[in-house]
Amino acid sequence: MSSQASDSAPDPTAADAGGSGLPTLIPREVLFGNPTRAQARLSPDGRHLSWLAPSANDVLNVWVQPADRSQEARQITNDQKRGIRSYGWTEDGTRILYVQDEGGDENWHLYAAPLDGSEARDLTPFEGVRAQNLMTDPKHPNEILVGLNQRDPSVFDMYRVQLDSGKVSLDTENPGDVVSWLTDAEFRIRAAEATDPETGDDIIRVRDEISQPWRELLRFPFGENGGALAFNDQGDQLFVTSSLGSDTTRLLALDLKTGKPSAELARHAKADVGSVIMHPTEHRVQAVEFDYLKPEWTIIDSSIADDMAYLEETAEGTVAIVSRTLADDRWVFVDQPDDGPAAYYLYDREPRKVERLFVTRPELAECDLAKMQPLEIQARDGLTLPSYLTLPLGLEPKQLPLVLLVHGGPWARDDWGYSAQAQWLANRGYAVLQVNFRGSTGFGKAFLNAGNEEWGVGAMQHDLTDAVRWAIEQDIADPERICIYGGSYGGYATLAGLAFTPDLYACGVDIVGPSNIETLFQSVPPYWAPMKKQLVKRVGDVENDPELNRRISPLFHAEKIEAPLMVLQGANDPRVKIAEADQIVAAMREKDLPVTYIVFPDEGHGFARPENRLDANARIEQFLAEQLGGRAEPITPIEGSTAEER
Numbered sequence: 262m263s264s265q266a267s268d269s270a271p272d273p274t275a276a277d278a279g280g281s282g283l284p285t286l287i288p289r290e291v292l293f294g295n296p297t298r299a300q301a302r303l304s305p306d307g308r309h310l311s312w313l314a315p316s317a318n319d320v321l322n323v324w325v326q327p328a329d330r331s332q333e334a335r336q337i338t339n340d341q342k343r344g345i346r347s348y349g350w351t352e353d354g355t356r357i358l359y360v361q362d363e364g365g366d367e368n369w370h371l372y373a374a375p376l377d378g379s380e381a382r383d384l385t386p387f388e389g390v391r392a393q394n395l396m397t398d399p400k401h402p403n404e405i406l407v408g409l410n411q412r413d414p415s416v417f418d419m420y421r422v423q424l425d426s427g428k429v430s431l432d433t434e435n436p437g438d439v440v441s442w443l444t445d446a447e448f449r450i451r452a453a454e455a456t457d458p459e460t461g462d463d464i465i466r467v468r469d470e471i472s473q474p475w476r477e478l479l480r481f482p483f484g485e486n487g488g489a490l491a492f493n494d495q496g497d498q499l500f501v502t503s504s505l506g507s508d509t510t511r512l513l514a515l516d517l518k519t520g521k522p523s524a525e526l527a528r529h530a531k532a533d534v535g536s537v538i539m540h541p542t543e544h545r546v547q548a549v550e551f552d553y554l555k556p557e558w559t560i561i562d563s564s565i566a567d568d569m570a571y572l573e574e575t576a577e578g579t580v581a582i583v584s585r586t587l588a589d590d591r592w593v594f595v596d597q598p599d600d601g602p603a604a605y606y607l608y609d610r611e612p613r614k615v616e617r618l619f620v621t622r623p624e625l626a627e628c629d630l631a632k633m634q635p636l637e638i639q640a641r642d643g644l645t646l647p648s649y650l651t652l653p654l655g656l657e658p659k660q661l662p663l664v665l666l667v668h669g670g671p672w673a674r675d676d677w678g679y680s681a682q683a684q685w686l687a688n689r690g691y692a693v694l695q696v697n698f699r700g701s702t703g704f705g706k707a708f709l710n711a712g713n714e715e716w717g718v719g720a721m722q723h724d725l726t727d728a729v730r731w732a733i734e735q736d737i738a739d740p741e742r743i744c745i746y747g748g749s750y751g752g753y754a755t756l757a758g759l760a761f762t763p764d765l766y767a768c769g770v771d772i773v774g775p776s777n778i779e780t781l782f783q784s785v786p787p788y789w790a791p792m793k794k795q796l797v798k799r800v801g802d803v804e805n806d807p808e809l810n811r812r813i814s815p816l817f818h819a820e821k822i823e824a825p826l827m828v829l830q831g832a833n834d835p836r837v838k839i840a841e842a843d844q845i846v847a848a849m850r851e852k853d854l855p856v857t858y859i860v861f862p863d864e865g866h867g868f869a870r871p872e873n874r875l876d877a878n879a880r881i882e883q884f885l886a887e888q889l890g891g892r893a894e895p896i897t898p899i900e901g902s903t904a905e906e907r
Contacts, residue, residue: 282655284629287688289894291628292681293878295321295871296621300347300583301593301605303328304354305399305541307586309376310593310607310618311357313345319871320344323357325376328591328607337378343869349395351424352587353402360392365833365865367786371395371407373424384422384429387411391788394419394441398448399542399587406432406444413437415790419450436475438791439466443499445492446544452478452489452499461794465489465501467517478520479503483798484713486510486706490537494544498523502534508705510534512549527551527559533703538565541585552703554635554647555579555677568592568610575615577601579678593618597678600630629654631687635677640727642720644699644711648728649675650737651683651693661692662742662889663732665725665758669749671712672799674701689882690891691744692737698724700799714801716778717757717813725754726762741767742889746881748772748867749837756815756845759822768888770881772829773837773866776816776845778803784838819848825855827884829877831864846907857884858907872901880904 295315302311311325316336321344326334337357338345348359355376360369371392374381385392385407394408394417403424408417416435419442422428433442433450443452449471455464461483466475479501481487487503487510497517502510511528515521527534529551536550540562547562548569556579560566572580578598583605585592592608602622606615620626631651638646652658664686668675675695683693697704700712700721715721725745732738745758745766752774759769775781782796782804789796803810811817826849830842842858849856859880861873868874876899886893 283690283892284654284688286892286894287625287628287685289685289875289878289882291622291624292685293871293874295319295344297623298324298605298619299603299621301595301607301618302348302350302584303586303591303593303607304350305352305587306354307588307591308354311348311350312605312619313348316340321346323348323359323374325357335378337376338372338374338381342863344871346869349397351402351405352397352399356424358395358397358405360395362865364863365831365835365867365869367391367835367865369393371422382427384424384427385409389414391417393417396442396444396448398444400446401448404448406442406448406450408442410788414787417788433471438464440791441488443489443491445496446494447496451492451496454489456791456795458791458794461798463487465499467499469517478517479515481505483795484706484710486533486709491539491546492544500526500537500546504533504706508707510705512537512546526561529553529559531704533705535703536581538582541587541589552676554637568608568613571613572608572615575606577604599633599678600684601679602626603679628688630679630684633677633680633683638696638728638731640699640720640724644708644724646699646724646728647697647704649677649683649695650732651680651687651695652737653687653690653692656690658692659736660739661737662690662891663692663694663729663738663744664885664889665729665743665745666693666695667725667745667747667751667754668695668697668701669747669751670702671698671700671721671750671754672702672709674703676703685878685882686885686891689885689893691885691889692732694728694732694738696725696728698722698728713799716753716800717815718761719813722754722757722761725758726765729765744768744770744885744889746770747774749774752837753815756822756826757813759824759826760815760818761821763821763823766824768825768827768884770827770829770884771842771845772877773831773834773842774828775837775841776848777810777814777841779807779810779814780844781837781841784840786835816844816848819845819854820852822849822854825857825884825888827857827859827881829859829868829881830861831866831868832860832862833865836866860905860907861903862905863903870901870903872899873903875899876902876904 299313316322322338324334357374368391371384372381390411396406419433421432438455439453441454445451453466463481465479467478490500499515504510510533512526513522514524516523527549532551532553538548549559576596597603602625604620605618634650686693733740745755752771755769755771846858879896882893
């Protein structure tokens with residue numbers, strides 16, 4: 262069932278009903294359709310450039326062109342359904358590697374596509390098996406390592422795959438608690454990150470040789486943050502992040518014999534270690550990103566200091582290096598402003614020269630986009646919440662309809678930069694508030710742990726409430742026109758907001774959000790098993806404490822929901838099963854409460870196919886216009902959408 266045209270939809274060329282100076286309405290297709298191009302990469306040998314772009318059937322695929330532009334670009338993959346969302350090169354530059362699932366089930370298969378455009382080979386052709394933890398190495402260009410849960414659905418063993426023959430052989434068996442692995446400079450698995458199923462502690466294990474037993478190098482008791490990043494070239498040091506002895510994580514070099522830090526490479530008072538730049542062949546740390554309100558780079562290796570300074574002078578927004586040759590003479594970097602599309606550049610280090618390759622969405626460059634304002638909001642107990650506010654252009658920032666856009670995870674974060682959702686909503690006339698509530702990651706262990714057992718009726722939800730009240734007190738938000746909106750945990754927060762603070766919100770949009778935390782825990786994918794203890798400690802033992810579950814699960818408080826609710830769900834979601842949406846919808850309808858329910862039968866935890874994404878957002882936009890009074894582009898039939906209104 263596709264979207265249908267609506268006679269009542271506002272004119273997209275008109276300003277809002279108040280006759281204000283809002284800019285021209287940006288079509289949803291420009292914001293949420295496929296990008297013109299994305300994810301530029303250089304082959305390791307520097308001979309080819311690659312990127313994602315739509316096929317003739319408007320499905321994202323990988324395209325390749327000689328770096329000297331001596332030939333036209335060619336599409337070398339042939340995905341027909343969901344589109345390729347991420348990819349990379351083999352180390353010899355002869356193949357593209359990418360993953361794909363079926364209908365959103367997240368059982369990723371790993372594929373290798375030759376440059377001549379012949380059929381891609383499924384390197385992990387095992388039914389119901391998920392591939393992850395992919396590793397490549399310049400010294401072993403015909404081999405890759407990949408984790409597969411083939412032997413046991415709950416854990417991933419590491420397999421060595423020969424690219425020429427496709428032969429798959431077991432390399433390292435998982436003892437039952439390992440969640441990720443690391444190789445040394447010789448492409449041997451010599452480090453593992455595990456989770457203690459009894460305590461929830463995180464553990465780094467190492468072995469001096471692959472024939473020797475594993476030993477515990479470092480333990481992070483539950484509540485501490487940290488993990489392993491990489492070995493140095495000699496294999497006698499391990500680069501790790503660690504909050505031991507500090508609130509935020511520090512970047513350390515650990516002596517492999519003693520487990521003690523031999524050097525502290527970087528730290529930030531307010532932010533955890535973010536992205537880390539490593540040399541492509543020499544196994545050394547070169548730069549570290551820290552992101553409190555806005556990202557900033559700390560340079561460790563002086564050999565790239567001038568390069569990074571030059572790129573940051575060139576860029577309009579944040580800079581990220583996304584690809585480098587093995588010779589390290591050419592880089593690809595992306596420049597991402599908060600009020601424009603991402604631009605990809607090719608950078609020659611000597612002589613220093615930058616060439617723009619493409620802008621991901623060139624139509625956006627012609628649109629008037631809003632700035633994202635970083636700010637700090639004080640919660641009721643004095644905790645500072647790093648937040649972002651995007652205001653509609655052309656309107657006085659007073660008494661606006663407001664959308665509280667809640668991030669998923671919840672152990673994730675909102676950050677500064679371009680957000681298609683924030684720009685879309687601001688263009689329609691809404692103020693958009695994004696809040697890093699306690700429990701969000703990146704702001705130190707005290708901030709993270711402040712969210713433990715605070716779901717629903719606790720401080721995590723109070724932070725969202727307090728942020729909305731701040732916007733009302735600042736006269737930014739009209740208290741009668743506030744929507745809470747989010748996906749995954751953000752969907753849960755939407756249901757909790759409507760159920761536990763019903764007077765605060767005029768409406769809510771829940772995308773793949775759980776409604777009953779006990780049934781969420783009972784239905785998580787088997788490969789979450791090693792992390793189950795941490796989940797219980799973060800949220801609470803809802804499976805053995807029915808009173809707690811009833812207190813924090815919106816399902817049992819559906820009768821308190823007064824505001825209209827829209828629920829959108831992927832039928833194949835392996836994380837938040839469709840039963841979570843079915844339950845809350847049934848409970849509301851039993852009480853004759855206003856709920857709209859949209860299901861996508863070929864989607865999972867979110868909507869990957871652009872047809873479905875466009876359809877979902879068209880429906881959300883119309884819903885918001887009806888409830889809050891913002892603008893809406895007319896709904897027209899979207900060919901290929903599988904949306905079902907249930």
